[in-house]
Amino acid sequence: MFDENMSVYDILEELASDNSGNFKLEVLKRHADNEDLKQFFKMTLDKSLNYYLRKIPKYSEQHTGETSLKQAMNSLMLLAKRKISGNRSKFFVSKLLTSCSRGDADVIQRILKRDPNCKVSVATVNKIWSGLIKIWPVMLCERSTEKNLKNIEYPAFIQEKSDGLRFNIIYVDGEIKYRSRNGKHIQLFDIFDEHIKLIAEGVPFKDFVLDGEGLIATGRHIDTPSNEWANIPETELFETRQKGNGIFNKAIQNTIKRDDAELVRVKLWDIIPYDEFMNNTGTTTYKRRVTVLKNVLKNEKINLFGLTMTKIIKNQGQAIRFYKNMLSAGKEGAIIKNLNSVWEDKRSKDQVKLKIVKQLDMRVVDTYEHKKKKKWVGGLTVESEDGKVRVNVGSGLKDKHRKMEPYKFINQIVMVEANGMIQNQDDRDDSWSLFLPIFKEIRIDKDDADSFEEIKEQFDSI
Numbered sequence: 001m002f003d004e005n006m007s008v009y010d011i012l013e014e015l016a017s018d019n020s021g022n023f024k025l026e027v028l029k030r031h032a033d034n035e036d037l038k039q040f041f042k043m044t045l046d047k048s049l050n051y052y053l054r055k056i057p058k059y060s061e062q063h064t065g066e067t068s069l070k071q072a073m074n075s076l077m078l079l080a081k082r083k084i085s086g087n088r089s090k091f092f093v094s095k096l097l098t099s100c101s102r103g104d105a106d107v108i109q110r111i112l113k114r115d116p117n118c119k120v121s122v123a124t125v126n127k128i129w130s131g132l133i134k135i136w137p138v139m140l141c142e143r144s145t146e147k148n149l150k151n152i153e154y155p156a157f158i159q160e161k162s163d164g165l166r167f168n169i170i171y172v173d174g175e176i177k178y179r180s181r182n183g184k185h186i187q188l189f190d191i192f193d194e195h196i197k198l199i200a201e202g203v204p205f206k207d208f209v210l211d212g213e214g215l216i217a218t219g220r221h222i223d224t225p226s227n228e229w230a231n232i233p234e235t236e237l238f239e240t241r242q243k244g245n246g247i248f249n250k251a252i253q254n255t256i257k258r259d260d261a262e263l264v265r266v267k268l269w270d271i272i273p274y275d276e277f278m279n280n281t282g283t284t285t286y287k288r289r290v291t292v293l294k295n296v297l298k299n300e301k302i303n304l305f306g307l308t309m310t311k312i313i314k315n316q317g318q319a320i321r322f323y324k325n326m327l328s329a330g331k332e333g334a335i336i337k338n339l340n341s342v343w344e345d346k347r348s349k350d351q352v353k354l355k356i357v358k359q360l361d362m363r364v365v366d367t368y369e370h371k372k373k374k375k376w377v378g379g380l381t382v383e384s385e386d387g388k389v390r391v392n393v394g395s396g397l398k399d400k401h402r403k404m405e406p407y408k409f410i411n412q413i414v415m416v417e418a419n420g421m422i423q424n425q426d427d428r429d430d431s432w433s434l435f436l437p438i439f440k441e442i443r444i445d446k447d448d449a450d451s452f453e454e455i456k457e458q459f460d461s462i
Helices: 008-016 021-030 035-045 069-080 087-099 102-113 122-128 193-202 226-231 241-252 274-278 286-296 316-328 452-460
Strands: 140-143 156-161 165-172 175-180 208-216 264-273 281-285 305-307 310-313 333-338 342-344 347-355 359-369 377-383 390-393 413-417 420-423 432-435 438-442
Touching: 008 021, 008 035, 008 102, 021 122, 035 069, 035 102, 035 122, 069 087, 069 102, 087 102, 140 452, 156 286, 156 316, 156 347, 165 193, 165 241, 165 274, 193 208, 193 286, 208 241, 208 274, 226 305, 241 264, 241 438, 264 274, 264 281, 264 286, 274 281, 274 342, 281 286, 286 342, 310 316, 316 333, 316 347, 359 390, 377 413, 390 413, 390 432, 420 452
Parallel strands: 140 347, 264 305
Antiparallel strands: 156 310, 156 333, 165 175, 165 208, 208 264, 281 342, 333 347, 359 377, 359 413, 377 390, 413 438, 420 432
């Protein structure tokens, strides 16, 4: 029987008891009027919030229950607004957890860990409370199918595709923030602040968002300024994606040390007026945005940022030659962009990605045990977002992954490389698998897996 007085903790436990998406929706619909539950999901899943706490501090488990969950959640906002910080925040949270009931203390810890621990996604929450959690804007490329390539109007821009971590730098009223492609905060201390202020002095936009690829400089080239990057092989200049993203993951998890943050470099390809970015569409042409970016980066004092290699091409033949040159140089590929395109929060027909390796983002739905080593993870069962593509992936996992607790993989987005799609021979016409899948990495900067159509389009593209 439905109990409208169920605690948030009990509701979360009920949600965790069944992995069915329909079950979770039904539970949330029953409790849609519960304001504490609504606030919990907002504070846990909204990537724009940051509580600046690396780990849960020790606290007395002699819970007094004197603080209600609503009071405790409101108190946490003092951390998000930086009204309480540093060692004071550890003492504050320790005291707060003890003053809650045992169940409410568990709920508060889920907020701080940014994990509802019941496999409820942002998409599911927004189905119940429309628009509760804003999806971070991002402009994506179309794949290089014959149909999509017809949308390119020459002359056009073509750019290298670097193999790093995409992120945004937001400048509003003199305040600077760093975000991943899904809106998570990136801790970079004040490493770039002076550079961003110099950029702000040289651009015609009061507030803006920089879009680019984060890379990690090798120790040998930590002092190499951006105006010399083009003369050095990228494999010598920057760390591999695997090593680089390991450092960026620490920055997202707020565990990075300053020495590592000082290795971060950025190849920029866009500067977007802030209001256009937040309104999900713009009017400023890409040609103008690139010109603004190119001019401001001529300032030699801005030596931690470089402009992504950008050229004008007159036809598709020149695009393919540039693409092949990028592959020969060990880079991921290339992107063609229309000069007059405007920024938009979607996969835009005005930019097309040329990429030979098919890298797919899949959701982990299960794990299976190692055949020889007990308690080790043998592999992952992954699915497309719509469940139409499902495959077991064991190749590519390193010992550090296999030693992880299996539950830590569930619902994570992982990158998988594969050579093709295979239709399963069963009763379902829409059941597919992947040929020779290889695990590459966990994508903590992504919330959604690719759909069947997105995967199919990749394999149909160049």
